[in-house]
Amino acid sequence: MDHVHGSPASEEEFTKKNLRRFRRLHGGRVQIREFHRSEEARNGADWEWWFHSGKRGFGMRVQAKRMKPGGSYQLKYTVRGRLQSELLVEDAQASGCLPAYVFYNHRNWTPYSPGHAVFDCPHGSGEQAHLGCTIVSAHTVRAAILDPKLGPRYARQQSMPWHTILCDDSDQSPGDLEGAYAVVNFMHRAGLVHFAWAENSVAFRAERPERDTVKGDKWSSASGKHVDLPPVTHPVAHADSLVLPSGISRRLALRDANDQPLPELPERVVAMIAGRDVQSPDPRLKMSVLIDLAT
Numbered sequence: 001m002d003h004v005h006g007s008p009a010s011e012e013e014f015t016k017k018n019l020r021r022f023r024r025l026h027g028g029r030v031q032i033r034e035f036h037r038s039e040e041a042r043n044g045a046d047w048e049w050w051f052h053s054g055k056r057g058f059g060m061r062v063q064a065k066r067m068k069p070g071g072s073y074q075l076k077y078t079v080r081g082r083l084q085s086e087l088l089v090e091d092a093q094a095s096g097c098l099p100a101y102v103f104y105n106h107r108n109w110t111p112y113s114p115g116h117a118v119f120d121c122p123h124g125s126g127e128q129a130h131l132g133c134t135i136v137s138a139h140t141v142r143a144a145i146l147d148p149k150l151g152p153r154y155a156r157q158q159s160m161p162w163h164t165i166l167c168d169d170s171d172q173s174p175g176d177l178e179g180a181y182a183v184v185n186f187m188h189r190a191g192l193v194h195f196a197w198a199e200n201s202v203a204f205r206a207e208r209p210e211r212d213t214v215k216g217d218k219w220s221s222a223s224g225k226h227v228d229l230p231p232v233t234h235p236v237a238h239a240d241s242l243v244l245p246s247g248i249s250r251r252l253a254l255r256d257a258n259d260q261p262l263p264e265l266p267e268r269v270v271a272m273i274a275g276r277d278v279q280s281p282d283p284r285l286k287m288s289v290l291i292d293l294a295t
Helices: 011-025 084-094 128-132 136-145 152-158 162-166 177-207 247-257 265-274
Strands: 030-034 049-055 058-065 096-103 133-137 213-215 219-222 227-230 285-292
Touching: 011 030, 011 058, 011 096, 011 285, 030 265, 049 177, 049 265, 058 084, 084 096, 084 136, 096 136, 096 152, 096 177, 133 136, 133 152, 133 162, 133 177, 136 152, 162 177, 162 213, 162 265, 177 285, 265 285
Parallel strands: 049 285, 058 096
Antiparallel strands: 030 285, 049 058, 096 133, 213 219, 219 227
16 A cells, blocks of 8 residues: 555565564563664665574574565665675674565465465464565575576565464474574575575576576477486475475474574674673664574
């Protein structure tokens, strides 16, 4: 409706509204620390999420994107000649976080979710409203930017409602820290596969005539010969099928994604949890959101 009336809210407005609602609803478990950032640095990551229990936990550096009226996003945004997505990945690595995008969507799409209504979770059937805020690895966004055959629609289809980070298949209760870490790790690893696939596909197409076509997991050239696609190390042949699995396969995938122990929190995050003043780790960060998942 805001688009119709010519005054759509910005990503920053949506972010503040959502995160502050988290704080109102879960004040005992959510802290928000806002940082001052200069006007020149406003086009970096919007916030970082830290999920923690005691002194262990994990972080995500997050960039928000609002869906345009036609269903796309401004993914190719550049900052001083560099892609915003690349800066996000660099900043996330430097701060010990996993890079992610949150999409603010309107009601004009239904994701690919075989056998499910919209996007079911262990707590009930999916609803269209759950698609208002979805999350995806920044590496999946990088893949969508790199390969024009993918584009923003691909990144959107790979995203999942952000509440699924805290869904627990085992006891139908809010997820604990290890479960959330496994889901985010799975999303991150899938994003790396998406990007590797995009790199290989673009390089492979550059070596083939433009009239070559792709069918299944093989390329068909004008001569009629079939050539195997460049290999990508992943149990799934096609990146298109990399959706978050459900049921037993989901639990196995998440267990595999969480084969490393939770890291210790950086000292600055421990200080924020304790209520001490800290400096932003880089000028592009607007706020840190600390979520206590201690049982």
